[in-house]
Amino acid sequence: MINITFPDGRVQPVEPGTSPLDIAKSISEGLARNVLAAEVNGEIRDAFRPLTEDAKLRLLTWDDPGGQSTFWHSSAHLLAEALEVLYPGVKFGIGPPIAGGFYYDVDLGDRILREEDLPVIEAKMKELGKAKNAYRRREVSKADALAFFGAKGDEYKLELIDGLQDGQITFYEQGNFTDLCRGPHIPDTGAIKAVKILNLAGAYWRGDEKRKQLTRIYGVSFPKQAQLDEHLALLEEAKKRDHRKLGQELGLFTFSQKVGAGLPLWLPKGTIVRGLLEEFLKKEQLRRGYTPVVTPHIGKKELYVTSGHYEKYGADSFQPIRTPREDEEFLLKPMNCPHHCEIFKHKPVSYKDLPVRIAEFGTVYRYEQSGELHGLTRVRGFTQDDAHIFCTKEQVKDEFKDVIDLTLMVLKKLGFEHYTAQISVRDPNTPEKYIGDPANWERAEQEIKEAADEKGLITTVVEGEAAFYGPKLDFMVQDALKRSWQLGTIQVDYNLPERFELEYIGSDNQRHRPVMIHRAPFGSFERFLGVLIEHLAGNFPLWLAPDQVAVLPISDKYVDYAIEVTGFLKNRGFRSFADDRNEKIGKKIRDSELLKVPYMLVVGEKEASSRQLSVRRHGAGDVGILDWETFATRLQNEITVGL
């Protein structure tokens, strides 16, 4: 007998060769139906794979991420099976589970898949699912594996097998389909009841753009149709919230072919929102000892040769601009830091001046490949809420903590409640990739972790993700639809102080090299606003709304009163307009609701004669009659509270 330990500590002896699925069956049939995989001594395995020795066992259902990814992985195999039936001779790349489902990369030869083909694939998958074919695991020798896929003519699988060690190769089969696979898989295809093939895309074999491009088929699947429906509804909701669509509908920004791809044009309303964010941050930064600066949009090529950016990115940047007479070369600035380094250098700095915090909403231009551009989140010209902190190495930790504070304050103010921090440190195996004193690195990495801990951040530490010039902390922010975005960043830099020969005079009257910290709580206004629009579904809080109050006269007899009210509100600093169109009140309300204006004031005979306001809140409806002062106070209170 072998001993199986359950998560609650209970130990049950079973015959060797018993599978977790058998154990589930012995507990209840219902459980057995729901078991997708098993965690055996911390490793996720097939629930049907026999246990041969003492083990800690956890049965995984749909509610476990491990159960879901196994389910999706098996769905990818089911997709492959369907493809093989529909398109004989299809060759397969890889087919893994991913965050929101699964995909399979396939080579269909000359055949091009179209949207119309997707329902056919879905139908075939459902049909094969109903067959309830069991997934079977089989260990094969390398020679046999090569022989199998050689006979099938699948060069991609052959290449994969080539990279595997003999004795560690397994096949999984279900129905008539056999795939090279490490597993694990769910017990049988019957569990895959709801399937949706989402989209098609090209993907290079092994992610290498020099190699053949395969067709990547994305799908998602669930044990129940209701779950799929819910998932599709969420995707629908995401589409509705798309900042590109809302930006258009709310008149926030636009793009022009003539101006150029990836170069957003901020419309008046968008500019108001953006300006309010700037104002908010500027105020907060002044309070925290930042000193604002302004630097030009271009800089001489030598500036970037000094900074090292020219060597590293010059070829992949907008190319230099030349002056007609002197033949000097200027670059559009891709970063603000070289300019800020020169500002730091403009006069001798004492240790008593440190930290120096130079802040600028600096617009930068980066050449992004045409296929990369996307709404506001990936553009070629954008404005960073940038600042560079020059400090001693002893001050790094406190500065980090202050920037974390600032960032959290920003996220809270804008209604982002879920976020984590990713700390990127050196890859210990390739120390030669990093510049700067290893002792400083060690210290900074440690202090970043401490600072994040002391501020109560949930962190993940990723080795090898650090920039060559220093470790960093990035904020990963989750929006209302549980999508994760990388926004703010804090980075330590040992490189630029060196290259620009930055110095300060210490208390010992000697020259010392400061440490530089790059930081941007929003990242860029463009990207942040894109994410914010989707997070809020375009419903800006009162303080950020481009129009705060729409005054809606019932008929043109009350337009004068509406204009008077608008004037009062404007004097109190609220953004307000009167809708004096010759339209019925229902129409005016509808239009203001669609524009997501937070407050609507309906004014007619009653209000004009009593000098009152009939107040309506966006999304909430009629909130009753208020006098002017009470309404103004209500607005002020709502703004003060924030959200």
Next chain:
RNA sequence: GCCGAUGUAGCUCAGUGGUAGAGCACUUCCUUGGUAAGGAAGAGGUCUCGGGUUCAAAUCCCGACAUUGGCUCCA
């Protein structure tokens, strides 16, 4: 940059070889209406751009540009 899709009025879209359509928005007129669309008339388009095929191209072919789903990249 690569692969696929798309590009028709300000917006959303119909229009598969014979000189361009709808709804909304816009303008004018009628209407003066109390919490999500009042009525009528009008104006608005070298059908993204450039080539080609054809008696004839929004429509078919080629190329460019832009948008888009991905891939690769991202200081």
